[in-house]
Amino acid sequence: MSDLSRRSVLRGFGLAGLLAAASACGVPPAHIDAADRAARDRSAQDKKLNFANWPLYIDVDEKNAQKRPTLDAFTARSGIKVQYTEEINDNDEFFGKISPALMNHQDIGRDLIVVSDWMAARYVRLGWVQQMDRSRQPNVTKYLDPLLRNPAFDRGRRSAVPWQSGITGIAYNKKALGREIKHVSDLWAPDLKGKVTLLSGMDEAFALLMQGQGVDVAKWTADDFHRMTDQVASLVRSKQIRRFTGNDYTKDLSSGDVLACQAYSGDVVQLQSDNPDIEFVVPQEGAELWAESLMIPNLAEHKSNAEALVDYYYDPEVAAELAAYVNYVCPVPAARDVLASSKDEDTAALAEDPLIFPDDEMRKRLVVARDITPEERPEFENRWNLIVGL
Numbered sequence: 001m002s003d004l005s006r007r008s009v010l011r012g013f014g015l016a017g018l019l020a021a022a023s024a025c026g027v028p029p030a031h032i033d034a035a036d037r038a039a040r041d042r043s044a045q046d047k048k049l050n051f052a053n054w055p056l057y058i059d060v061d062e063k064n065a066q067k068r069p070t071l072d073a074f075t076a077r078s079g080i081k082v083q084y085t086e087e088i089n090d091n092d093e094f095f096g097k098i099s100p101a102l103m104n105h106q107d108i109g110r111d112l113i114v115v116s117d118w119m120a121a122r123y124v125r126l127g128w129v130q131q132m133d134r135s136r137q138p139n140v141t142k143y144l145d146p147l148l149r150n151p152a153f154d155r156g157r158r159s160a161v162p163w164q165s166g167i168t169g170i171a172y173n174k175k176a177l178g179r180e181i182k183h184v185s186d187l188w189a190p191d192l193k194g195k196v197t198l199l200s201g202m203d204e205a206f207a208l209l210m211q212g213q214g215v216d217v218a219k220w221t222a223d224d225f226h227r228m229t230d231q232v233a234s235l236v237r238s239k240q241i242r243r244f245t246g247n248d249y250t251k252d253l254s255s256g257d258v259l260a261c262q263a264y265s266g267d268v269v270q271l272q273s274d275n276p277d278i279e280f281v282v283p284q285e286g287a288e289l290w291a292e293s294l295m296i297p298n299l300a301e302h303k304s305n306a307e308a309l310v311d312y313y314y315d316p317e318v319a320a321e322l323a324a325y326v327n328y329v330c331p332v333p334a335a336r337d338v339l340a341s342s343k344d345e346d347t348a349a350l351a352e353d354p355l356i357f358p359d360d361e362m363r364k365r366l367v368v369a370r371d372i373t374p375e376e377r378p379e380f381e382n383r384w385n386l387i388v389g390l
Helices: 015-023 069-078 093-105 116-127 138-145 184-188 202-211 222-237 249-255 264-275 304-314 316-326 335-340 346-352 377-388
Strands: 047-052 081-086 112-116 161-173 196-199 241-245 259-263 278-281 289-296
Touching: 047 093, 047 304, 069 081, 069 304, 069 316, 081 346, 093 112, 093 116, 112 116, 112 304, 138 335, 161 249, 161 264, 161 316, 184 202, 196 202, 196 249, 202 259, 202 289, 202 377, 222 241, 222 278, 222 377, 249 259, 249 264, 249 289, 259 264, 264 278, 289 304, 316 335, 316 346, 335 346
Parallel strands: 047 081, 047 112, 196 241, 196 259
Antiparallel strands: 112 289, 161 259, 161 278, 161 289
16 A cells, blocks of 8 residues: 555635535535436446546555555446546545536536545535435445444435545654654643644644543534644644654654654554554554545436446445455445455464554544534635644
8 A cells, every 4th residue: 555645635715615604604615416317227228337436445466556446346246347546636626627527517527536525424414415215225224333324414325325434543662752643632641742743634633632631523613623733733832742644644644753642543553563662552542443435426318337336345245355455444344254264374363453443442432523624614724734743
């Protein structure tokens, strides 16, 4: 895996922010009614689909980087050819790229896209993606992780089905620090002054920081947000926080410039392979479980084919193969038994990695956070960006 983050790292206000602001100011958003979202489905006569994803977010053949074994197996099984493009590098950038067509009720030429759930919520609220036919998706129905089934923006996951999942927690160098970290408040200890980084993206950062203050992030309030930002602003002024980062926190942690940081579980799996002293912690107060999800845009011409591909990746055998390569939290817990039965020792060991398959104790502390609404976003982004310096 690359150290390229699946979560976007620096976001300007951009078109996404303008749409949120317009909605908050009473300007009618570019909402598409449910009856107007579907095109004539060409799946039966046109056995293909166009799938847009992030770079380095799928299994690749060790001998031929152009081959993607799970996609090739899907084509062999179904006869559906997949045009796979790695064109999504940032949630807001991609939103800006395709939103003019979507708001004008035009086909974007893609049948399946993957975005972070905080952004997926925008598409769903705007009516820019279609609901999937769950009767065609028995694997999703049976195997989707219960923790991920009912986000506030898409109850039942009819519009946004997790591709991969992850945890925003704390990474630290246990040997260099000389003690354990168990709580978010441990980051504010004197021996870590100037040696802590937080994530720069508001959507990525806010939940863990609220949880450190005892907030239930499934139903947080504006008061909770402002209380959290007041604390962060104070910690910036006191120089407890070294800086805010994108995915480059991995370099700071590896070099020793930073001893503890807000981090993504998938990145830490990679860091630990190079430095076993790096630990990842789900604090006692809890941590955010997030997902990046598959969605079918409005007017997609191969909806049934896209639904078939989504369901294919929820076959535990296929999910296990993907998880073994990307090393993020697998949204299919049943894939754990598949990996555990592998004759390859390294592959079988992945079944016991809590950063891919969180154990029962860790799962009790994981929460899917309520997303930020369009009405809240302009005010909250302004407050956050003033603190972070964006």
